[in-house]
Amino acid sequence: MNLDLTWRLLKGGGRKGMLGTWLTFGAVAVATALLLFAVAANVAFDARADRSAWRNPVAAQKDAVAVEATRFDFVGDQAITVVDLAALKPGVPAPPGMPRFPAPGEAWLSPALSELAARLPADRLARRYPAPKGVLGQEALLHPEELVAVVGHAPDAPEITAARSDDWILGKPPVKVATLAGTPSEDAEAYRVLALIASVLMVVPLLVFGGAAARLTVARRDQRLAALRLIGATPGQVLGMTVAEAVIVAFAGALAGAVAFGAAVPLLARIPIQGGTWFVADLFPNLLILAGVLVAVPLLVGLSAVAGLRRVVVSPLGVAKRETPPGMRFVRVLALIAVLAAFPLLTRGTSVAIVAVALGLAFLCLNLAGPWVVGIIGRIAAGTARRPARLLAARRLVDDPRSAWRTVSGVALTGFVAGFLGLLSPGAFGGDTGPAQLSVAAPAGETTQVADQARDRLKRAGVTATVKSSGRTVVAALGSGADDAVVDRARTALTGLVPGHTPTTKVDEQRFGLQIFADVRVGTIVVLSVSFLVAIASAGITAASSVLDRRQTYALLRLAGTPLEVLDRARRAETLIPMAVMGGGAILVGAFCAVPFMIGGISTTGVVTLVVCVVAGFAGVIGAGALSRPLLRSVTADPAPRPD
Structure with missing residues (x-):
């Protein structure tokens, strides 16, 4: 019965009621698609680490079957990974991506290296690997463009028996192995760590955005549910209808987001990291992870919707009368101050998991303190207001700081990401290496x-x-x-x-450092792009939702003679005032959290990246908020009071 009533109320909400439902649907779809992207990044780096593990041999304790050594060669501005192998007994299992173990004198090249050797003059590359016997499969490669050569040798060949220095330029010395499985290299683990930190910086704002999606058009829902309580609905029935409505819309949005992510994977695979693009299959999470996201997102939305029901269940008459909700306490800010005070200690000489948790706590406490700060901003703005539009905006911030925070939370959390990553973005590396x-x-x-x-x-x-x-x-x-x-x-x-x-050459000695720095810059741009996309989507969707929530208030103000332009300026001001303060404050908090990780001072490149991204992102947020102006004009077109 409850589900049937929920479905009827959902469908019978009218054109503007359905618009609110579509806003929630869109918000959940965006959050799900970007959440899957953040998860896919970790899955993809794990896949790369697993495929390259065989090149990082583990010495055999006994029963060695082969000798393996790795080194780097170079052509132009690209590195070639060369794996030297020698069998110690017949029947050694084939290395990944090969049909059999290479015989002495044989060379197997990756598709990209084979193509490059055929394209360049022989004296530039092909003569280093004469008469290649085959092409390596995907199982042996980090990415499609990787240059890899697997060369077979006799066990007593100089390439296998000669001493090598074990450093990051020359590769790994010969090692007797019992299996070619190996372990992930230090480089692979470093990229895993970077991917995890980047994911935290993307996922926390997405979770906040997803939770906020459940509270879009919250005033409309509260009014409707409060009316049901007043005519006899039990708290359990109200709870059930709220959860059902939120989960239905959220699940549909999550499915749409998953489809959008799947369609975007071929484009995402073109982002170059670690020297090349991605195999498309690497970016697809397995079915278990996909199912987990499709369950977790609607569950988060449902829980967030339930959390907003306390006023309806406890005091439906207060909701119906539009009473101001109780104020928030300073303890919210104390939690943020405590986390920031402990942050340098939490990130000193600890594991990456603790660093990720510390960043997540800073994010969540910033989100917790946000509404309280917005309320203070509203009081200050009200006390200094000299124009009607500013006074209306300030009173709105004071009356419902939680709703105002939802409009700017995406910008504030993105400011944290920008402040954290902007100062860490590496600058120039290397210089003139001479002749x-x-x-x-x-x-x-x-x-x-x-x-x-x-x-x-x-x-x-x-x-x-x-x-x-x-x-x-x-x-x-x-x-x-x-x-x-x-x-x-x-x-x-x-x-x-x-x-x-x-x-x-000296350039070769800097090549891997240049690659890591370039990847950090690309990762910074990707994370900031995702964060500002969340902020822009959040600002646009929540601004439209706010207009729908207060359509009766706007209509009554128009009926009282307030010009539409004043209402529009007030709508803009109630977004821009807290956005400027909270966005700037969040950037400073992010920069503070970045200080323990800074090496060599502030990077000019990082500061430029920060400024460009912030300016572009704030412009996008302002533009997204401006899209709700036609909706404001629509809801005030008929200023007659509505019976609800």
């Missing part, structure tokens, strides 16, 4: 012989270079006029000069 030169480490006592061989190889390859030795390092200076083609030809000529060692 091109390749360096390679020579075995002890063989520096002279290696230098002579290097001169001979470069001469036969037609590369002009000055070869010198310094300690155990042989350096081939190619001159200031050497371009990428010359450097690549020199690399090819020197390939195998010292087995297991790759000739590198």
Whole structure:
């Protein structure tokens, strides 16, 4: 019976009542789609870490079946991951992405490397991997554009037996392994940590936005439910109808959001991170995660709707009479102050999980303190008001700060994200590395012989270079006029000069640092884009909902002679005043939380990124709020009082 009545009330709410339902539907759809994106980012990085784990070998305690070593090669401005393998016994299982274990002398290339080798002149790349036997499958690659070569060797080959230094440039030294499973590398774990922190920065505003979606058109719902209570409906019936209405709309919105996310995945897969784009399959959460999101979002909306029913259940007559709800207490701000005071301690030398929890607490406490601060802003604005529009806006903030906070909460929480990430965005890395030169480490006592061989190889390859030795390092200076083609030809000529060692330039030594910094910048832009999209959607939807909630108040003010322009200025002011104060305050709170993570001072690039994103985001929020002006004109077109 309750469900049938709920359905009838939902359908019979009239054109403006259904508009409120559609606003809730849209808000939940946006929140679900972006929530799935945040979850998918973690799933995708996990998939990459699992696929690349076999390149980070674990030494066998006994019964070794193969020897594995990794190193990096370079072509142009790209890195090549080279995996050297040697079988110690017959029947060794095939590495990921290969039909069988490579025989000595065989090379298997990734699709991107195979294509590049065919496109470039042979003396730039192909001669380093002669007669490739096959193409690696997706199971062996981080991303579609990754350059990987798997080379087979005999167990006594110099590439397997020669000593290598274990550093992040040259790769991993030869290791006897019992399996090619391996463990995720330090780089993979670092990207997982960054993805988790980024997810917290995206998910908390989304959860707040999703919860606020349940309270869109809250005044209309309160009035209707209060009327039902006054004619005899029990608290249980009111509760059941509220939950049913919220869950029905939220579940439909969640499904629409999931469909929108699925349609957007091919576009999201083009975002370059960690050197390349994504396999589309990586960005699709498994069915269990998808089902969890589709259940969790309607449940959150239902719980948030129930939380707003206390006034209806306890005092339906007070709701019907439009009594002002009780004020909020300063303890809300004390909670935020306590978290900020403890934040530097929580993030000092602790795990990433604790850091994520600390960020989440700062977010939630900011959301908790927001309505109280909005109420204070309203009192100050009312005391200093000199025009009717400002006075109307201020009285609205004082009368219902929770509703006003819902309109600007997306902006405030996005300001926190912008303040936190903006100062952490890395600036320039590296600089002028001087004339091109390749360096390679020579075995002890063989520096002279290696230098002579290097001169001979470069001469036969037609590369002009000055070869010198310094300690155990042989350096081939190619001159200031050497371009990428010359450097690549020199690399090819020197390939195998010292087995297991790759000739590198100073740029190569900075390449991975440049990559990580570039990825942090991309991640910053993505997170800020998602956050401001939430803020813009939140501002637009809640502003329209606020007009619907107060349509009778607006109509009565018009009937009393208030010009429409004054009402519109008041509507804008009640958004812009708290948005400016709370947005700026949230940016400062986010910057404060970023201080423990700052290395090397404030980045100019980060400040510029922060300013650009804030200006663009606030402009979008103001534009989204302006879209509710036609709705205001519509609800005041007939100023006659309504019977409800």
